[in-house]
Amino acid sequence: MFAGAAALLGVTAGQAQAAEVAYATKCVPPAGVGLPEVNGTTKVEITAPATAKVGDTVDVVWKFTQAASKNPDIIDLPADSVQPSGTLKAAGAQTAAIAMRGPRENPAIPKGGAMVLSDMKGTLKLTAAGQVTLTPDAYVVNAMSTDTRCAPTEPVQPAATITVSAGGGSSSSSPSASPSPSPDPSDSASPSQSTSPSASGSPSSSASETGGSGQTDFTGKVVDVPYTCQSPIGEQKATSPIQINAKKNGGSYDLTVQFKKSVMNSPIDIPADKVKPRMQVVLGGADTGSVTVEGPTNTEVIKQGAAIEIPDLKGAYKPGATGVSTLSPGVLTIEAMGTTTTCTPDSTSVSLTLDTTEQASGASGGSGSSSSSGGSPSTGGGLAETGAGDHGTLKALGLVAGTAVLLGAAVFTFMPGRIRRR
Incomplete structure (x- = not known):
């Protein structure tokens, strides 16, 4: 479970709204590990502005209140070793796949303990007047350099709705366009590659x-x-x-x-x-x-x-x-x-x-x-x-x-x- 509510970063006239949705989820472990797929329930809270104008770029927050599975009884996961990323679907007045990502921040998770995933954030530039719904979709958990992929196994209800009015230009300082690029969970897990070393020692004798x-x-x-x-x-x-x-x-x-x-x-x-x-x-x-x-x-x-x-x-x-x-x-x-x-x-x-x-x-x-x-x-x-x-x-x-x-x-x-x- 997470402590504290997610902060709304977008600049809008409407106040922040937060709504929770639960959905059946299947999680597929990394290939070759010999573990079966896990079917569980994901509970997500989406925070977004209640109202905004066309041209605004709004920030949205995805908070896990329950992950689909626990940490198996194998090893303790160290602190700051788990990172989530996923996709939030926008529909209604406009459609988009919003890339969401959280930092690699978590407390140490003991064997059999509840998975604790950081809040994921993303941005959406509003392009049409009307109601825009936000619905959580698939997500990836990167831990110890491997990916576990989780996806809904049933239709998911929208977790938040933004009422978008016609407006003249953006009132947000954020230049990000919608949709954001698809997340790549591996980029933060992989260390930077150093240059290949030159030969040390003398070359072999002829x-x-x-x-x-x-x-x-x-x-x-x-x-x-x-x-x-x-x-x-x-x-x-x-x-x-x-x-x-x-x-x-x-x-x-x-x-x-x-x-x-x-x-x-x-x-x-x-x-x-x-x-x-x-x-x-x-x-x-x-x-x-x-x-x-x-x-x-x-x-x-x-x-x-x-x-x-x-x-x-x-x-x-x-x-x-x-x-x-x-x-x-x-x-x-x-x-x-x-x-x-x-x-x-x-x-x-x-x-x-x-x-x-x-x-x-x-x-x-x-x-x-x-x-x-x-x-x-x-x-x-x-x-x-x-x-x-x-x-x-x-x-x-x-x-x-x-x-x-x-x-x-x-x-x-x-x-x-x-x-x-x-």
Whole structure:
């Protein structure tokens, strides 16, 4: 429930009127969360001027006195994590679809608690004399980077009526035209994308530099890898700067894969030993196959709102061919709280080049710890470094605690702008 009445901002001769209407509503949770649709009752109070003149631009307020569903018994929703948007229909003397939006402001909502949605506001420029009715229609609740869409399942009665008289020009200082543009709930939920980082560390050594030099440590270049991730809450697009380094160990190499900008915030408390990342390093050039690298599980409880980083992923590469071999980031898999998110590169680039010597039971031919890339492209002349600009900064790998939450699944969000690990 909300505290306080919504204020009328429009400049009109008539006083504000507020009327409540209730209507049956079906809410559809985000795709892939495994939760059923919810049928409930929405109660809305619309505040608008009782009278106005043609040419006036009036402000209207949509106040939720009851949302169609409660917060499921899954997680607590943090404060200021929920934002509503919707459409208010004008009919009668003129017709319009008024875009309504509320701020991302809410108290912390406990498991099973009533959903508390902020007041939504919009404007309407009056163009014809007569009576204009205002009727609430569909709305969207954006929470934890996911959308739940709610729509009436029965005819809805008008919640307010404006009596519009003929007039000469607008008496309002607001220049907005009617109807307002359709709301886009995602624009306030998504953080601004930072620019792609340049490569950190030295580029990988060439074959001539590597051969015969006695070098044992090899530093790869940072490459931006655009991923398509299949998660419990559906498909997500993500881009991450990744670097592959190697240390010679006899005829083999110890690999370390670093995610340079993969800082994520947890919306829930996660117990220790519940998050496990793995990745396939794709071989190209003289060698073929892939090598599995993995990181440790989290050693401590991760508190709600705390930052999480993907740890260094480590593995061993035993060359299966003699010549110049390349190593590129491949499929990334993250297991958390009994769920799995699989991210496949849309394209990839070589991070490290090595002058290799064939070892018994080496990678070439798919033996040993290596395997086929599982759909990740080989980079011995494979896909170029393209497509990174079409993805957000690695922002949503979709790790979910148990089942998802109806109004916003519990998603780990990769946040841009963090200081890069070195």
